[in-house]
Amino acid sequence: MPNKPTAFFAALLLLPALAACDKTPQTVTLQGETMGTTYTVKYLPPSSGKTPAAAKLQQQIDEALEEVNRQMSTYREDSEISRFNQAAAGETPLAVSADFAEVTAEAIRLNRITQGALDVTVGPLVNLWGFGPGKEVVKEPSAEAIEAAARVSGIDKIALSQNGTQAMLAKTENGVYLDLSSIAKGFGVDKVAATLEQAEIDNYLVEIGGELHGKGHNAQNEAWRVGIEQPNIVQGGAAQIVVPLNNRSLATSGDYRIFHTDAHGKRLSHIINPQTRRPISHNLASISVVADNAMTADGLSTGLFVLGEQAALKLAEAENLAVFLIIRDQDGYRTAMSSAFRKLVTEHKP
Known part of the structure; x- marks a missing residue:
């Protein structure tokens, strides 16, 4: 399965551990490869002690992802x-x-x-x-x-x-x-989350190629947080905005990693507009969507990206979708967000 590109603007914001404490639960991290990209799973073992050993749990995760690929x-x-x-x-x-x-x-x-x-x-x-x-x-x-x-x-x-x-x-x-x-990678995230749930794990963060789902809290007893970074992150820019993921998912689509350049030097995106039958060509650099599950967030991020800035924001307001956009303009980049996204990030500031 090809890796649907995800924004380099969306990256895991790792919270610093200010002090070690014997009572602080230990985060377990599992990593692997799937769908032409990588995955990372972070979780806190439940106090019941019924969770399988990390190696066994990773085997179950790999089997679940292999089944998605097989299908x-x-x-x-x-x-x-x-x-x-x-x-x-x-x-x-x-x-x-x-x-x-x-x-x-x-x-x-x-x-x-x-x-x-x-x-x-x-x-x-x-x-x-x-x-x-x-x-x-x-x-x-x-x-x-x-x-x-x-x-x-x-x-x-x-x-x-x-x-x-x-x-x-x-x-x-x-x-x-x-x-x-455009949707199966998000479904893979959901399948991994279901595997963790079956292991009675309630606090976790799953990421596959930039698509994420978080539930519960991290080792600092705070909601898992993801930073959507501004485009100049490659020059050392700081996180633009922080999104809490408590039983929510985030997916991002953009046109900057997979594209062709035509004979006139014009960028041709890998994402096709079904109406024009051509690669999309507009000023929207990326769009991030927060939804209840990663499959839906994944599909919406692609569809809204095809629509472009104005149509995507109009639809997001009509459907109460939480979306964050990074737009190219003559001065560089600017950002926009839907009402639902603004409410999400303002109500859950750390």
Whole structure:
């Protein structure tokens, strides 16, 4: 599964330990690799002592993430999503796992909320512009090629149904290609969180490639906090704003890590606008979204990023979404936030 880029503006803000104390609980940190990126899990072992050993817990986490890849990685020819993409229209609908169905259903729901901006069927256009699994840098596609790819794109070209307890997925056109990378990494965060919950761990922070979910408190008995950093962090800038994550998730989308440059020197983002059928090109550098779960935050961050600054803020106000934007302008960068985001950070100042 490709690593959907996340903002270098979003990074874990580690709180300093002011003094050692025997009564201070010890934070356990687990790290590994998944979905073309890395993960970090921090947690406080519960006082019950029922938590598995760290090595055993990490094995359970790795197994949960491996299952997500087995289901939804377009880089694996034998994954569920690859088998669906290889299937022809008109064939018997493909039986899919409950998790695969859950992620697809959420992608369909978020497509409606974002007015079509999040579209997990634009894979043919993504591949055409050179951002697919092959990652081949190509010249701008012809109008005919773009039109051909667009004919097999669109959320209306997939059909998710339930046959008793079995979820089924079908396509209406040959060539329809499903890519859940804009939402599956967040789902991976949620699966890790569920693994920790099953181990009776109530205080933890999970991060996969910049997508996060926090619950409970850290060793200083404070809510887990994440710093969204200003763009000049690469020159040593300080955190722009601090977001508390108490049973909340944060995801960020941006266009600065994966892009091509065309013959005229114009940046072509890896994120395709389903309406224009072209890589997005606007002044929004990144957008961070806080939601109840990482899957939803992940999908919303992509959809709202496609919409651009004004449309994203308008939708965020209408839907009461907590979003924070970093915008390029002629003087460098500026920031904006929705009312829900402002309320979140002002009500939970340390």
